[in-house]
Amino acid sequence: MRKHLYLYLFIFASLIALVFYINGRKYQEKLEQQVAELREDIEENKQQSGSTESSLPTTGVEHPFTLAFNPEAEEYLYDMDLTTQEVEQQVMDKLLELNLNEGGNPLIPYTGAGRGFQISNSFLVNHKWVLVNFYDGDQWGEAMIQYDIDADKNVELSTIKALLYLN
Incomplete structure (x- = not known):
């Protein structure tokens, strides 16, 4: 059993x-x-x-932190008689123009090897801030930069915070 x-x-x-x-x-x-x-x-x-x-991952909804899809920022720029495309182009041009300075981009508060740090990528967060990547050939980092556009549509840039990745 x-x-x-x-x-x-x-x-x-x-x-x-x-x-x-x-x-x-x-x-x-x-x-x-x-x-x-x-x-x-x-x-x-x-x-x-x-x-x-694509510069942003596509999830079916728009990224919440972009200049192009921020109605408050667009209204602010509209009051200044600017479009988001104009602002993006002006800020990008100014960032790339500063890359041409001797010793690297003055917005980057670090000393780079050789030619200095150059901004390689940028992402406009809203109507006041832009995130950038920078490199000098060996080292790289990221920075948050504040931008202002005056009545004459001139762009003024200042670094809020920067981060350098160490090897």
């Missing part, structure tokens, strides 16, 4: 393990199919947009 009890318990445990295996496999196949469908959708969206590169 005892032998039969162990045999029945073994068969019962084997059946339960088989059920778990089959259900787990079906669940895994379903997840893999969903992942494949999502990848196809992403590829279709990239092809439809015509661009595979």
Whole structure:
């Protein structure tokens, strides 16, 4: 009788393990199919947009910290008779112009090796701040820069805070 009890318990445990295996496999196949469908959708969206590169991750909603999608900043600029594209272009031009200075960009409070630090990327957060990446060939960092546009539409820049990554 005892032998039969162990045999029945073994068969019962084997059946339960088989059920778990089959259900787990079906669940895994379903997840893999969903992942494949999502990848196809992403590829279709990239092809439809015509661009595979983006400066911001696309999550379906606009990034909350951009000059282009900030109604308060757009209204502020509209009152100054400016558009977001004009401001972005003026700030970018000024940042790149400062890169041409001897010894590097004066907005970067660090001393770079050789030619000095140069601003490589920028991202306008709103109508007053811009985030930048800078490098000197060996070292790199990030900075937050405040910009103001006067009545003559001249851009004035000042560094709020900078961070240098050490090797």
